[in-house]
Amino acid sequence: MRVHHLNCGTFTSALMGRLVCHVLACETDTGIVLVDSGFGLADVADPTHRVGRYAKLTGARFRESETAVRRLETLGLDPSDVTHIVATHLDFDHIGGVADFPNATLHTTAAEHAASEGRSTFRERVRYRPAQLSPAPAVRTYSGPGESVLGFSGTHPIDELGGRIVLVPMPGHTRGHAAVAVDTGNRGWLLHAGDAFYHRSTVAAPGQVPPGTEGRALRVMEELIAVDRSKIRDNHRRLRELNNQAAPRVRVFSAHDPTLFDELAGERG
Template sequence: MRIHHLNCGSLRKIPLLDEELTAAAPDRELAAVCHCLLIETDSDGLVLVDTGLGTADLRHPERSLGADWVAYAQPVLDPEESALRQVARLGHAPQDVRHIVLTHLHRDHTGGLPDFPHARVHVHPDEYRAVTDPAAAHHRHSLDHFMPAHRAHDPLLTPAHVDADVRSEWFGFPGVARPQGLECELLLVPLPGHSAGHAGVAVRDDEGRWLLHGGDAYMYHGELEHTPALSHPVLDPVQQGAQTDAAARLGTRDRLRDRADAVTVISAHDPWEFARLTAPRG
């Protein structure tokens, strides 16, 4: 498998915190990103992990994403950053994206769904239940974040499968699910707190090491790289406004920090992490 790191939507600029400023940190202010993965597989075609902002979002941002969100997030709205355009630049057709795996259903992760209407869309069963079961406790909260424009084409939303007869754990995280119909080694790992069924997407990188796209389990690298956690004052209100369970989210973040030596963990929005992973290798 080959993994491409894509920024599918630059957002407002955020500064590197004073505690981390050094002469070796030239990029002291960067635009937050919508970090997505494009995975080339031998068995399943292209698999897109999260979709960032889609082409319709970029044409009609206030209508598609909501005026309040646009005013706060300040998206750059560059069509070349859409997953659709980046897939084409890598030499693929949109139809080659056969599967989309989502960490969760918030607007900055689902905007590209209408650009790949044929793709099967996989989510953790808890997230699926939150938007399809009217009796679910977080049903209204979840639908408020899953934008109507992103689901107007009736995406092929599919709950991943948790095998109740097998100990479904990954590095101590229980409730791991496997997307249905995928042969490649890819897992949805519950990372509770941010949304009703928020999950990381685990896949082995080009060197055989586990890579975990942690979605919005944390938003700034200092939360995992510093003890105690160093969160970001610009990103904290975003996290607090979206989360469904603050205690669960903080617990998830701390568990990820404890496993950072064994797994490469990435956030959906940290631009410094994205820069490290996309820097040319010398």
């Protein structure tokens, strides 16, 4: 499996610095699989209707060149070959590009799909934008006991993808948030942790990476928008352990950390 690391959205602010929307494009035998999709073409054309006013407060920058469609074209890949999109969660900065791939199936946890459909709290009305999933894509949801992968119980390997891409439920940021594990073969595992953490200092070995002003600001924001802060802290601990274990080798990264993105994007997929 060849994996490309794409930045499909940028945020900038004085306190938090530059943030990215880290999307994976996995070339598989069944087509191209995206993990998350960032902002899409329609978001760029009409951000207020599609994304809402909150995006402006976070410093979102809407650029057509950063959409997944354009990123794939730049790589010489055909966007019509995208057959599946595996979402860490359904926040507006993670699924805006879904509409650009009408033949793709969207995979998410049942809890996350229910939360986005119900939008029963103020947080959920801000973060979930119905316009981004209109027309409605084909959706497959996952729940139940699942399997054990990378020490996590209750995970859901996606059968259509040969079990090499796995939803790892990790609620806290949202009700149905998940990480997505990708088995790249002899290069080890990638774990796209979505918004289970924001800053690289969270999963680094103690004292290895200072959080700095940006990391501290991101931690405050993380706590403010989480639906369950205790689960966020438990996810931090589990991801830190996984990131620092010797074997199997797992590269843990979040959706928005620009340094982790730059490191991975600079490597050959």
